[in-house]
Amino acid sequence: MLLEDESNAVVKSADRVLDVIELLARWGREMSHTEIAEALDIPKSSLTKLLKNLTARGFVEFVPVTKGYRLGEALIRLSQQSTHSRSLVSCAQPVLAEITQQTLESCALNQIKGDQVAVVATVTSPQRLVSHLRLGDLAPLYAVSGGKVILAFLPDQMRSEYIKTVKMQAITPKTITSKKALLAQIETIRQTGVAYSMDEYTPGIVGVGVPVLSSSGFPLGSLNVAIPSVRFSERVGARAVAVLQASAERVRRDYIAANEHTR
Structure with a gap:
């Protein structure tokens, strides 16, 4: 025994x-x-x-x-997953609906895929002027809020390797293409827990993203909202951050609890 x-x-x-x-x-x-x-x-x-x-x-x-x-x-x-195990997507889906209800903006759950970030779940804004975050869309980590915030919370060696090898290209006139500028942003993101993309990937769209962290602090994914620039303000941004951070904590808690229970 x-x-x-x-x-x-x-x-x-x-x-x-x-x-x-x-x-x-x-x-x-x-x-x-x-x-x-x-x-x-x-x-x-x-x-x-x-x-x-x-x-x-x-x-x-x-x-x-x-x-x-x-x-x-x-x-x-082996089977891809136990039928009793809840994925991050299934934990996040109802939360995404609530994010859009509270912010009236499109939102998404994103996960890292190699050196890019992928939209793995999304809810579209009910408003007439809207940004569509399409399921399966891929974007460079350095250009979107959901990617930047994952990058910021990767372990040091993984982040350093990415910075060393990535080829930063301008997607819009406002895309950051300097590794020095990206590193400065990453430092700020690590301090605040929030990332922004100001017309850097899609012209006229402001992205606001926060991480969903594991119990060890590894970024399981990120939650973000896409806000048309004409609707964005300091107040709108602050509201989005508050909603996203509360939502990310809920997803994190539900995911960890569900998967610990099934182990």
């Missing part, structure tokens, strides 16, 4: 295995040992053992060229 401390250690190890798999699925590319350790706040020695076991079972593969890890073939043979 396992002692209580031993039992707790086994449960913690199982949680970490699931955390590694979920992280690799979200990130969408190979991740180094250090990146995984930072993202999940796992001691490197413990992570080495986990990755060794996962690799041996085929759930994770080591890629020599990039010296990174990715999901393995064994996962393909």
